[in-house]
Amino acid sequence: MTNNQSYGGADHIEALLALADDHLILGHRLSEWCGHAPMLEEDLSLPNMALDLLGQARNLFAHVANLENCGKSEDDLAYLRSDREYKNCLMVERPNGDFAHTMLRQLYFAAFMQPYWQAMEDSTDDTLRALAGKAEKEMSYHIRHAGEWVVRLGDGTEESAHRMVNAVVALHPYTDELFEISAPLQNCIEHGLLPDPTPIRAPWQAMIEDIFSQAYLTIPDVPFPQEGGRHGRHTEDFGHLLSELQYMQRAYPGMAW
């Protein structure tokens, strides 16, 4: 019934879900900070970034629900899949760790998503094109906010510099997956529905190197990149995240909230 080759087909839906999941899971992680941040200003900006991501996730899930047209809602998609059905990259599900980890993860992700959303302005998918302008602006702000923190912490005290280095070592292995082209994505690229991440790699790397140079950080060699999220193979932490995220929907199935 579904046409894998084009708009609204299984591959289109699968690739959009991966994108939606990235935003949902990272938004969820950032929201865990609310009320527990190192300073009040960050108690405002971390939820702000989480709200941007959750807003984007909601738009993407609604788009998928529309395309599927089988009576599923945005919440069915966000809350009622099994762990293997979530296709987010592994980086976004990594636990928040300390503030250095959280800010670096945000920088890595936003530095990828900002040009990726920009490229979506040329998509043949009207809805994505409509969403891209606002999302791209939001990602620019995330780059600025997280990038400034990476510099402050990298070039702050001995302790903050040490923590920043640890964050880079821990998270850099997860960055390759941002550029992974799954089979569904490949199909979408060929049909102009979603952008090819490959041309973004060099500018992404340049931006990270520029920020790292101000933060006295270096990009580590990564002999064994971590991946699997795009195929639904997640880390151990992911099940715990889902058990919180899905708690109400699982405990009280089929109710309106």
Added chain:
Amino acid sequence: MYSQGLIGADSETEESEEFLAAFQARIDREEKIEPNDPMPQGYRKTLVRQIGQHAHSEIVGMLPEGNWITRAPTLRRKIALLAKVQDEGGHGLYLYCAAETLGVSREQMTEELLSGKAKYSSIFNYPTPSWADIGAIGWLVDGAAIMNQVPLCRCSFGPYARAMVRVCKEESFHQRQGYELMMTLTEGTDAQREMAQDALNRWWWPSLMMFGPHDSESSNSDQSMLWKIKRFSNDELRQKFVDATVPQAERIGLTVPDPDLKWNPEKNDGEGGYDFGAIDWDEFWRVVKGGGPMNRDRIAARTKAWEDGAWVREAALAHAEKRKQRMQAAKVAAE
């Protein structure tokens, strides 16, 4: 979110009668007092304490609701709750800034909160075991806060009054959001209605306690009223809250947990109002004095955030200092 029923304020003041009379005349002319204006020490102290308690209440108030952000049942609710809790943080920030105009730093106020020297609203020492608590807090706790804060928009101290204008708009939105959440539950399944009723049962009396002790027991109210920091007494505001909220509960089929609640047409100068049962003041004082179910947890959570974040704040300062020195060095080199 709330500062009525100020606990332990000390409004004693030592200025000359002439000074106090001139100040009172300004207050009576409804002039706003601004940070650099002369003011009695007692006025300053009362405001620092009140604005501080109010700010701390906003910040500690992020915790009970924050407890449900990661478990909110839908994307819409998750986004609304996160935005709401963020608003409370924003209120805290305005209020700390308003208090800073009186010469007390945010760090100092934070230390006083963590050491237990400064108080915050006792309502936040109750737990949020169920999703319906998010609705009950918005509806009742923010509802009670509005009763208190709308008059504070006319408070004699300018920065506090102005901060309250925006705060009230947001609280009013939160109150409607909370009520809408409760309404959705009462229109749902039996399990959802039970959840809603259970939340009302647990939050009703603590919400009434938010207005503070009875007027006859509230030692510092008179001076605050005279200085127009406060415009209505604790009991007046509590009555307004009960009168506004009981019909809202009835409208969505919930029962206010007070067997003595009764319409009294004579009340409020013949306009009518509700008589209600006796408040358990032993419970009120127990929670104020640290014996509530969540007092320790709340302060422990704030202390953990403060201590865990120390290295971040230190790094930010160190980096700013390095930048300053580099800019100075570059300037010298250029010359």
